[in-house]
Amino acid sequence: xxxxxxxxxxxxxxxxxxxxxxxxxxxxxxxxxxxxxxxxxxxxxxxxxxxxxxxxxxxxxxxxxxxxxxxxxxxxxxxxxxxxxxxxxxxxxxxxxxxxxxxxxxxxxxxxxxxxxxxxxxxxxxxxxxxxxxxxxxxxxxxxxxxxxxxxxxxxxxxxxxxxxxxxxxxxxxxxxxxxxxxxxxxxxxxxxxxxxxxxxxxxxxxxxxxxxxxxxxxxxxxxxxxxxxxxxxxxxxxxxxxxxxxxxxxxxxxxxxxxxxxxxxxxxxxxxxxxxxxxxxxxxxxxxxxxxxxxxxxxxxxxxxxxxxxxxxxxxxxxxxxxxxxxxxxxxxxxxxxxxxxxxxxxxxxxxxxxxxxxxxxxxxxxxxxxxxxxxxxxxxxxxxxxxxxxxxxxxxxxxxxxxxxxxxxxxxxxxxxxxxxxxxxxxxxxxxxxxxxxxxxxxxxxxxxxxxxxxxxxxxxxxxxxxxxx
Amino acid sequence: xxxxxxxxxxxxxxxxxxxxxxxxxxxxxxxxxxxxxxxxxxxxxxxxxxxxxxxxxxxxxxxxxxxxxxxxxxxxxxxxxxxxxxxxxxxxxxx
Numbered sequence: 395x396x397x398x399x400x401x402x403x404x405x406x407x408x409x410x411x412x413x414x415x416x417x418x419x420x421x422x423x424x425x426x427x428x429x430x431x432x433x434x435x436x437x438x439x440x441x442x443x444x445x446x447x448x449x450x451x452x453x454x455x456x457x458x459x460x461x462x463x464x465x466x467x468x469x470x471x472x473x474x475x476x477x478x479x480x481x482x483x484x485x486x487x488x489x490x491x492x493x494x495x496x497x498x499x500x501x502x503x504x505x506x507x508x509x510x511x512x513x514x515x516x517x518x519x520x521x522x523x524x525x526x527x528x529x530x531x532x533x534x535x536x537x538x539x540x541x542x543x544x545x546x547x548x549x550x551x552x553x554x555x556x557x558x559x560x561x562x563x564x565x566x567x568x569x570x571x572x573x574x575x576x577x578x579x580x581x582x583x584x585x586x587x588x589x590x591x592x593x594x595x596x597x598x599x600x601x602x603x604x605x606x607x608x609x610x611x612x613x614x615x616x617x618x619x620x621x622x623x624x625x626x627x628x629x630x631x632x633x634x635x636x637x638x639x640x641x642x643x644x645x646x647x648x649x650x651x652x653x654x655x656x657x658x659x660x661x662x663x664x665x666x667x668x669x670x671x672x673x674x675x676x677x678x679x680x681x682x683x684x685x686x687x688x689x690x691x692x693x694x695x696x697x698x699x700x701x702x703x704x705x706x707x708x709x710x711x712x713x714x715x716x717x718x719x720x721x722x723x724x725x726x727x728x729x730x731x732x733x734x735x736x737x738x739x740x741x742x743x744x745x746x747x748x749x750x751x752x753x754x755x756x757x758x759x760x761x762x763x764x765x766x767x768x769x770x771x772x773x774x775x776x777x778x779x780x781x782x783x784x785x786x787x788x789x790x791x792x793x794x795x796x797x798x799x800x801x802x803x804x805x806x807x808x809x810x811x812x813x814x815x816x817x818x819x820x821x822x823x824x825x826x827x828x829x830x831x832x833x834x835x836x837x838x839x840x841x842x843x844x845x846x847x848x849x850x851x852x853x854x855x856x857x858x859x860x861x862x863x864x865x866x
Numbered sequence: 867x868x869x870x871x872x873x874x875x876x877x878x879x880x881x882x883x884x885x886x887x888x889x890x891x892x893x894x895x896x897x898x899x900x901x902x903x904x905x906x907x908x909x910x911x912x913x914x915x916x917x918x919x920x921x922x923x924x925x926x927x928x929x930x931x932x933x934x935x936x937x938x939x940x941x942x943x944x945x946x947x948x949x950x951x952x953x954x955x956x957x958x959x960x961x
Contacts, residue, residue: 484940518961578921591920617928623921688903706881713946719958720881720908728883736882740892741899742869743880754903759916761906766920798895799902815920863908 398423403456403604410454414725417455421499422549424457427548428502433524435539436550437462438470439502444494444634451497453611454644458498459549461540464595465584472845473586474506474536476519477730479845487584487860488616489553489595496611501549505539507704508732510560510588512536513804516795517734524791525568527829527862531788532607534564534804539569540598545862551599551608557786558590558690558807562820565598566783566832569822569860571849572598573605574808576839577815578623578742581616582782588623589697590814600860602821602850609842630843632850633694634767636736637671639813640848643678643776648807654786655670655828661782664823664833678772678779682764686810687763691802692745692758694811699742705730737798773838781807783832811836819849822858830858868896 398420401409409415421443428439436459447455460466463473465483472478486494494500502792507517515523515538523538525531527544535541537554541564554561556574565572575597580595583768587593597608610629616622641666649661665675707713707726714725731739745754773777785806794801811818811834818836833852837845873893877884908926938951947954 419950447881481944484936484943576921620926620928621919621921682909685906685909686893688906690901691903692906705880707946708955710944711946716956719956722956723881724883727881728885731882736884736888737892737895737899739880739882740876741896744876744896744900745874747876747879753907756916757906757911758907759918760911760914761909762917763914764911766917796952799898802899813920 399427399547402600404607406456406550407454407578407607410456411805419456421455422805423523424501425550428543431548433526433546434521434543435505435546436502437486437505437520437522437539438540440500443499447499448497450496451495452494453497455497455499456550456667457501457636458493459501459504459540459543459552461492461552461554463510463555464553465586466490466500466503469500470503471586473510474508474518474520474750475714475730475735476732477705477726481710485584488581488618489612490584492614493509493608496785498611499746504543507536507538509586509698510536510555510557511698511734511738511800513559513563514789514794516791517732519732522791525788527569527788530791531829532567534784535562536560536569537598538564541565541570541572544568544598544600545860547861551597551604554598555593555594555659556812557589557694558812559805561596562808562818562832562834563784565820566822566830567788569830569862570598570600571605571821571857572596573609573819574811574817575609575613576817578621579613579625579840581614581619581622582615583618587701589694590701591603591697592694602632602846602853605819605836606846608642625842626840627843629846632846634847634851635854637668637673637848637851638680640673640778641776641797642668642673642675642857643772643779644675645678645680645683645772645779645781647680647683647783648781648810652679652785652803652806653782654826657782657784657786657831660826660831661833663779664852664856665769667853671851671855674692675846676776678776680765680779680810682761682768683810685761685801686813687806689758690748690805690809690813692754693762695738695742696745696755697742699739699746702739734798738752762813765810769814769816777837778845779836781834783807785835787826787829787831807834813841817842817845819845821849821853822860823856824858868893868900
């Protein structure tokens with residue numbers, strides 16, 4: 395076979411099954427590509443595939459890129475942070491373990507915003523990732539390394555995590571497919587936690603079929619994660635070619651003000667294609683969605699300030715020298731955390747502190763309820779809610795680093811779904827200024843199969859070329 | 867608005883040492899973020915229950931059965947300092 399890295403993961407599985415391609419040959423081709431990474435996407439690359447890999451496993455040895463924050467036994471897992479520099483965990487995250495057993499061995503660990511806090515990958519202690527469509531631009535974040543590696547053909551597929559948009563937004567900015575599953579579908583065990591009530595693992599892939607294939611081997615209840623419930627039905631490979639009778643709701647709050655004109659143009663063109671496939675497209679309301687970002691930036695920092703208390707220089711990671719215990723804690727955290735992580739720890743600690751708890755955390759949890767109710771009401775009239783994934787295309791490196799609020803606005807269209815715990819996919823739907831635009835399709839809890847079907851039908855008719863090389 | 871003293875107070879709660887420069891920047895940045903967040907104060911949330919969990923979970927407890935876990939050595943392997951089979955830390959008393 396000429397260049398096996400041009401195949402989608404599903405095509406590679408088929409080629410290996412048919413005896414046209416060897417799994418070792420494929421792994422080696424990707425190992426070489428990942429080793430020559432010029433985008434700073436990879437933080438670690440495997441030397442060789444595992445020798446104990448099950449040969450007849452369904453994913454046939456097609457290798458997997460994994461976001462740095464997934465614990466991988468004996469392999470650096472630093473969550474993009476200096477405070478975990480060199481940390482090699484003694485165990486492997488459940489979803490990584492499940493995928494290895496299903497025949498998708500670890501290819502490498504992928505760069506990310508520190509502890510998944512960011513929308514541009516510029517918050518990594520190991521340097522920013524570059525967007526393969528334009529290396530002067532960000533790949534999005536926080537799963538920026540995962541998105542860039544898949545878009546650039548350095549990994550067939552990759553795992554990311556999404557807390558407020560961290561799979562969907564980088565997928566949109568890199569022109570690939572990113573899926574955030576229903577909260578609880580996949581185990582969080584072994585994911586270095588940011589905001590536990592929001593974090594979910596999900597696939598970043600070249601197309602919708604690969605997304606379904608990977609997700610199908612990720613979902614499942616796990617005794618090690620009390621919030622995991624698995625999925626009520628098996629994830630199927632999408633087949634649907636039409637959208638007959640499908641009702642799409644376009645929330646006014648997330649498809650107008652604040653969205654770049656070029657993004658809106660590509661979004662509306664995609665809605666026209668949906669109509670051609672038989673869908674009805676109508677405006678809908680999510681009245682509390684404009685408050686989602688505010689609620690999110692209380693809840694996520696509050697949870698992060700608690701989760702990140704464990705990084706104190708005692709059990710793992712780096713330690714700063716000090717004469718006494720509290721001095722060691724505070725100096726270690728000063729030296730080890732980057733600016734955005736410190737900002738969120740401070741914000742969260744403030745919101746949870748005595749006298750402010752009700753005004754911030756208590757109110758935000760109530761707003762969260764209203765946002766979830768908005769979606770329940772919308773799904774009484776519509777099968778899916780569709781929005782642009784990101785308000786803009788990939789921006790220049792450094793363009794938003796000086797203004798935290800401007801950076802947070804990147805998550806404007808993705809945060810409401812995260813707060814409601816519902817699944818949402820981003821698929822590429824066109825270009826603006828020569829850069830990819832993402833279309834987000836969100837559905838009720840556990841509607842992944844229906845979402846994947848609708849995304850597949852749209853993908854076939856849009857015919858987006860996911861290879862940045864052909865554009866540059 | 868959040869002032870310098872509040873920043874220092876919260877930093878103490880968070881066990882986070884901040885440089886002089888960071889204290890000043892944090893006061894300005896947190897103030898501007900909180901200004902934005904405070905818009906949720908305008909919403910009428912009377913009688914709305916706070917979200918405790920987004921997905922209905924009925925039986926979150928697993929059976930309490932002993933099973934192998936990390937060995938003592940594995941648990942200590944990543945620690946910056948160990949002594950006598952435990953994590954070694956500086957004295958709680960200032961030196």
